[in-house]
Amino acid sequence: MKHFQISGLDQRVSELILGTATFHPSNIEEMSGVLDEYIRLGGNILDTAQNYGAGDSENAIGMWLNERKNRQDILILTKGGHPDENGPRVNAEAIKYDLFGSLQRLQTDYIDLYLLHRDDPAVPVEPIVEALNEHVEQGLIKAIGVSNWSCERIQEANNYAHAHGLVGFSCSSPHLSLAEPVEPMWPGCVFADKGTRSWHEVTQFPLLSWSALAGGFFTGRFSPGRRDHPDIVRVYYSDENWERYRRAEQLALKKGCRTLHIALAYVLRQPFPVGGIIGPRRVEELQSSFEATRIPLSPEEMRWLNLEEAS
Structure with a gap:
C-alpha cells in the first residue's frame, strides 16, 4: 500500500484510510478483526469523529487501542465542530469542547490529525486558525485540517497562518468519488469538483476523500430500476453516473477486477496526494478494497471514466 506525507505528522499516511463511523463498543470484537487486518495490510490511520454514534466510534477505538497497546503506531484522525440543532459550531468554545471529549473517549493525550x-x-478564518493553534501549541494536536471546506477558504486560512507564523491546514477532506453527487448527501457537504481537483493538483495539497465508493454505488447492489435506498437514489442516480458505472464495469472486465475496484482506483490515482476513506464492516470487504491499491489507471483511462473523453 502506498503512503504519502501530511505536514505535521511524523508518519506517512496510508492511501486507504479506515472509516469507523459504524464502530460501537458492542461490536468491538468483530471490528477488532477488521482493525487488525487493516494494520496487517499496511494501513495506519483511522477516521472517526466526535458525533459518530454520539461518540461510540471513538469509544470503540479507544478500547481497541488500550487492548492492543499500539497507540504510537496508529494515526488518529478525528473531527469536531459539527453543527447541532442550533446551527454551526465552528468557534473556539465548540472546538475545545469537542476536542477534549474526543481525547477522553479515545483514551489518548493527543490527536494526530484534527479536522473541522x-x-x-x-x-472569519482568523479566529478559527488561532483557536486550533492554541491546541497545537499545547501538544494536544499534531496537525490540523478541514472537512467540507471550499479550497478558497482553505487558501485564505493558510495565507493568514503563514503571514502570522501559525500552523495552517495540512489537508482537506471533501467528498470525492467517480460518481458525482446530484446534490449533497448532507447539508454543508462539499464535493471535489473539477475546479477543486485542479487546485489540489497545482498545490499538491493532500485530499482525504470521504465516501470514496459513493455509498456503495459501484458494488452492484443498485440499478436504475431499483429505488429502495432513497438517499442513494437522491444523490447518485443520474444518467451521467450510470454511464460512469458502465465504463467502470467495462474497464474492470478488461483488467480482471471488480467494478468497485476501478471506482476506488479512480480516487486513489488522482494527480495529487490522496487518501480514500473506506468503511468495511467485514474483513472480506476490507481485503477486497485493498485490491484497488494494485490497479494502475492511465491519465486517458481516468478521463474516460469521468466522461471527459468519448466512449
Missing part, C-alpha cells in the same frame, strides 16, 4: 467537520462561512 464543517465550515461556517459567516466566521
